[in-house]
Amino acid sequence: MSDFELLLREQTPQVLSALVRHYGHFDLAEEAVQEALLAAAQQWPTEGVPDNPRGWLIRVGSRRLTDLLRSESARRKREENAAVLAPVEEFVASGPEDDDHGGRDDTLTLLFLCCHPSLSAASQIALTLRAVGGLTTAQIAAGFLVPEATMAQRISRAKRSIKQAGSSFEMPPEAERDARMGAVLHVLYLIFNEGYTASSGTDLHSAELTTEAIRLVRGVRRLLPEDGEVAGLLALMLLTDARRLARTDADGALIPLAEQDRSKWNKEAIVEGEALVSDALAHSQLGPYQVQAAIAAVHGTAERAEDTDWAQIVALYQVLEQISDNPMVTLNHAVAVAMATGPKEGLALLEPLESDGRMTDHHRLEAVRAHLLEMSGDMVGAKASYLLAARRTTSVPERDYLKSKADRL
Amino acid sequence: MKYMLLIYSNPESWASLSAEQREGLSRAHHDLTRELTEQGLLVSSAGLADPITTRTVSVQADDTRTTTDGPYAEAKEHLAGFYLVECDDIDQAIDYAARMPDAKYVAVEVRPVMDSSGLEM
Numbered sequence: 001m002s003d004f005e006l007l008l009r010e011q012t013p014q015v016l017s018a019l020v021r022h023y024g025h026f027d028l029a030e031e032a033v034q035e036a037l038l039a040a041a042q043q044w045p046t047e048g049v050p051d052n053p054r055g056w057l058i059r060v061g062s063r064r065l066t067d068l069l070r071s072e073s074a075r076r077k078r079e080e081n082a083a084v085l086a087p088v089e090e091f092v093a094s095g096p097e098d099d100d101h102g103g104r105d106d107t108l109t110l111l112f113l114c115c116h117p118s119l120s121a122a123s124q125i126a127l128t129l130r131a132v133g134g135l136t137t138a139q140i141a142a143g144f145l146v147p148e149a150t151m152a153q154r155i156s157r158a159k160r161s162i163k164q165a166g167s168s169f170e171m172p173p174e175a176e177r178d179a180r181m182g183a184v185l186h187v188l189y190l191i192f193n194e195g196y197t198a199s200s201g202t203d204l205h206s207a208e209l210t211t212e213a214i215r216l217v218r219g220v221r222r223l224l225p226e227d228g229e230v231a232g233l234l235a236l237m238l239l240t241d242a243r244r245l246a247r248t249d250a251d252g253a254l255i256p257l258a259e260q261d262r263s264k265w266n267k268e269a270i271v272e273g274e275a276l277v278s279d280a281l282a283h284s285q286l287g288p289y290q291v292q293a294a295i296a297a298v299h300g301t302a303e304r305a306e307d308t309d310w311a312q313i314v315a316l317y318q319v320l321e322q323i324s325d326n327p328m329v330t331l332n333h334a335v336a337v338a339m340a341t342g343p344k345e346g347l348a349l350l351e352p353l354e355s356d357g358r359m360t361d362h363h364r365l366e367a368v369r370a371h372l373l374e375m376s377g378d379m380v381g382a383k384a385s386y387l388l389a390a391r392r393t394t395s396v397p398e399r400d401y402l403k404s405k406a407d408r409l
Numbered sequence: 410m411k412y413m414l415l416i417y418s419n420p421e422s423w424a425s426l427s428a429e430q431r432e433g434l435s436r437a438h439h440d441l442t443r444e445l446t447e448q449g450l451l452v453s454s455a456g457l458a459d460p461i462t463t464r465t466v467s468v469q470a471d472d473t474r475t476t477t478d479g480p481y482a483e484a485k486e487h488l489a490g491f492y493l494v495e496c497d498d499i500d501q502a503i504d505y506a507a508r509m510p511d512a513k514y515v516a517v518e519v520r521p522v523m524d525s526s527g528l529e530m
Binding site: 120121122123126144145146147150151152153154155157194197198243247248252254256257260367368371393394395396397398399401 | 525528529
């Protein structure tokens with residue numbers, strides 16, 4: 001991402017908030033902001049960045065929005081033949097630039113709106129990337145490997161759903177705040193994951209999503225510096241992303257944690273992530289992102305794979321199991337126990353998962369079983385489990401990795 | 410997550426459809442396509458020509474090519490069309506498949522699509 005693009009993206013939520021505060025009409029305002037960003041991307045490189053970039057974007061955005069509102073009201077007039085909005089000139093008597101002077105940052109309000117519970121996760125992600133992240137529809141579509149028209153429809157649909165849900169541009173009531181914040185953090189986590197799990201480390205589109213997710217969480221953290229889970233999520237992303245260059249080989253094949261070249265890990269990100277999570281654990285209420293980040297920090301600070309403090313990881317997974325109901329946690333817990341104590345103890349922890357409907361057909365259960373059987377010396381069982389896991393996964397690099405494990409036995 | 414909805418048909422069931430049923434079939438697909446498009450879930454979709462127009466290609470070890478008329482698999486049922494859709498999970502994809510009249514006449518298969526993302530273990 002160029003400095004110039006970064007400047008535009010950082011202005012996006014501020015510009016959109018200013019327009020929505022002044023005119024309402026989140027859906028049309030969002031459209032207008034995209035057009036203002038496009039105009040800036042076309043004009044600034046030749047004409048130079050204006051002295052007040054935000055003011056410029058707000059001005060161009062409001063001009064475009066008043067046009068949109070005019071045609072909207074004309075459309076309504078035709079349809080309903082009824083009285084319409086006040087003349088647009090009255091609207092703009094005091095400009096939306098004036099609304100910006102309080103220096104208030106409405107990014108959170110905007111995030112809450114984009115991650116509205118009436119939307120599917122896919123829609124929340126798309127809308128967040130566009131309205132808060134300032135990405136174009138084409139960039140989002142490329143990140144999620146769908147045609148641009150499909151993504152455009154998804155975004156318009158999301159905006160319509162928010163309108164129908166009657167949601168306004170306000171912070172959610174106190175009683176809903178925690179749950180809504182959880183949804184926001186989850187969406188940012190999903191954006192990160194989508195980028196991180198992309199197989200090739202050189203894929204620009206996917207690396208962009210991880211960078212974007214980290215940038216957005218940093219933004220949230222500036223607004224909520226005391227929130228332990230925001231810090232925990234940022235730490236988790238930094239500690240995970242630190243391994244990006246080591247997690248695949250030149251051909252995009254996956255390299256397991258134990259075999260990664262740790263000199264390729266991003267030390268700076270690990271140091272920052274570890275400091276963040278240590279501070280959060282010491283000063284705020286415990287939450288799942290903090291614990292996951294703490295686990296990532298234990299891995300991140302082990303010089304060699306054999307230096308990993310598995311006993312501490314086991315203890316952290318026990319904490320995580322108490323505060324989250326997720327069979328994946330049990331699965332990872334089993335691996336940690338196998339490493340700390342032995343494969344038999346790990347395999348015993350898999351038993352309750354056999355009857356867990358969320359896990360029974362899951363390739364990861366089979367992959368972990370294969371790994372633990374291999375550790376225990378049952379090569380025949382391990383091979384069968386690796387092959388079954390390879391058939392169950394829908395990921396090409398995971399399938400190739402599991403198949404190669406089976407081939408080696 | 411992307412899913413492929415594979416629509417199966419067979420010549421007898423198709424021949425036995427009344428004009429009304431055929432119309433209902435095309436209306437149902439038209440509506441479904443519109444809805445999936447409008448929701449931003451449709452990646453691609455197409456109907457396939459009758460299997461009598463199919464040519465099957467195979468290349469031998471010595472690179473000689475043979476082309477035969479008709480489908481590869483000798484089955485009563487054939488692939489008649491597909492939708493590639495983005496869904497939250499397979500249950501949502503199954504719900505869309507169940508809305509196709511083809512599911513009533515023969516069957517619709519729902520298959521997860523492989524993707525290139527993966528997590529190291």
